[in-house]
Amino acid sequence: MQGLNIAQAWLLSPAAWSQFALLLLAFLLARFITKRLRPKLRVWLTPPEGAARIFDKARVFLRQFLPLTMPLLAFAFTALGEQATRTIFDSGAVIALGKGLFLFLAVRALVRDILADGFLKLLGKFVLLPMAALYAIGLLGPVMARLEAVIVPLGNLSFSLLDLIRFVVIGGVIFWLGRWSNDQSATLIERQAEMRPATRQLAVKTAEIAIFGAAFLVFMNIMGIPLTSLAVLTGAIGVGLGFGLQKIASNFISGVILLLEGQATVGDFVELDGGEAGTIIKMTARAVILETYDGRWIVVPNEDFIITRVVNYSDSGSANRYEAAFSVSYNTDINTVPAIVEAAVATHADVLDAPYPPDCELRGFGDSGIDFAVEFWVNGIDDGANKYTSDVLFLIWNALKAHDIEIPFPQRVVEIKGGLPDAGSRD
Structure with a gap:
């Protein structure tokens, strides 16, 4: 009945009809401008073939957002119309609903046509789209207030359901950005041909630790969690490293030493005392991966390269x-x-x-x-x-x-004592 009364009031209100007219005008104007503007933007955002400058990559990145042109323009025009109707009629419920609808269409196009990463698409489907739908119908505020009121107890700690959702979403986005930044930095470092392979590997590992360490600190700061609250956790981790994780710590430190010394690096053919032999194709924080000539991969702990004898057949500068x-x-x-x-x-x-x-x-x-x-x-x-x-x-x-030089082959002289038997004899 409440919805029916609202619909009846809109149909009989001049202010509502004016808002409907503004919504239609915003949609048609956005469609007209998009039809004229999008081809020009596509041409401008398409770099020449083979171009690899940073500016060209930025143009390609912006080009993928062209499907958002129409709904975002309609959203902007509708926002201007809402200000006008609220000033003239002191009412804007109808046009606010249309503005939310255009924003929902923009988010839907973003999730469906633009986001390609699996994590971001999942985040958009189950977080952004529901939020845009709730915003469109004006229920985003009440729903968030309800989630804020639901308290989840966890031992001596307690937090709201909204804080839990915010924790998961912000943490996922920050560490996704960390992973993306790590991939970009690793690609940039691997392109530095003047650096020794061992130095490149060390730089990649250092950048990875720095990026994810910074991401963790940013996440803790955004969520308002003081680092002093992690004292008990870090103490437990220290005890674990001293007992259960001793080998992992040893292999990690050995890996850092290998990268610093550069005595064995990616591309070297090595042979260990244990009989393992192959070409180093990857050096991780825990182990070195060897590939044999018959295609098998051998995972050798970093510690073995420190405490055993290693023969490197491909050491730089040697034949x-x-x-x-x-x-x-x-x-x-x-x-x-x-x-x-x-x-x-x-x-x-x-x-x-x-x-x-x-x-x-x-x-x-x-x-x-x-x-x-x-x-x-x-x-x-x-x-x-x-x-x-x-x-x-x-x-x-x-x-x-x-040069007519003969290569010999084995020859044997057989001597039969007493001569050969007669052809007619049986014995």
Whole structure:
């Protein structure tokens, strides 16, 4: 009956009809301006292809808000109309309802068409949209007052249901901003090619700790929670670190030491005493992740890199030595072999002249041939994508064949005592 009386009063009131007219005018004017303005804004907010300046990225960011143009313009025009009707008729309930409706349409377009992040879309669907709907029908204030009156007891603490909702929403938004800022800072740091990989990793971890630490302090300040109230909690955490979290603390400190020293960093091929070997693809606060050449990932605690012996095959500025063994026939003039093989191996693009050029050495006199080995240096690991030893063996084969040098194979002489039996004999 109350709603029916309000509707009847609106239909019979000149002030209400004028407000309806202003609502329609605001809608048509916003639609007309949007139709003319949006194409020009889209062209201006679209940067040239391949542009990557900060200003161009800002234009792209603003372009995604173009769907809000019409409802926001209608909301602004309606707000002006509300001021006029309240001044002239001392009434504005109808136009206030329309203003709230336009705001609800703007929030709905924001949640449906613009927000892409899962957390923000969830927040918009279950917080922003209900708040906009309540604002549109004029119930936002009473609902918030009711939530404020509902007290939730928690031991010696008590808080209202509105404070709980505010706690969840503000905390989620602040830590989402922290995560986004951390991703942006990590991307920026990783682009600094002049920095050593270990320094980049340390900078990323430092920025992450600083950003989330600042987010926590801002959150506590906004919610009005004094840091002194966390004294008991921090004391419990200290006890936990001393007992149950001892290994985690040890691995965290070991990770910081690894990043500071830079003895092992992302991209290095390492081998530990325990037999773990692979390329470092990621260094976290707790462990180092190795990837083997057969595609397996090995998670090694940071502490193992501090307390055990680690062989780093990819240390900056160092090369690795390998050797390829081969044999030649006893009919060969072995004095000519070293020069032929060294010249052939030196033609490989990845074989280095420093610290030492290819060196062919006589190793021994075997059963079937004379044993040689050629030592060579390369920048890299002879596994995975690299086939240094295989390439060198191909070069040795072709060089020896080109000089008519025979590569022997095992031969055996079998002597049958008493000669072969007669063909007609059975025994």
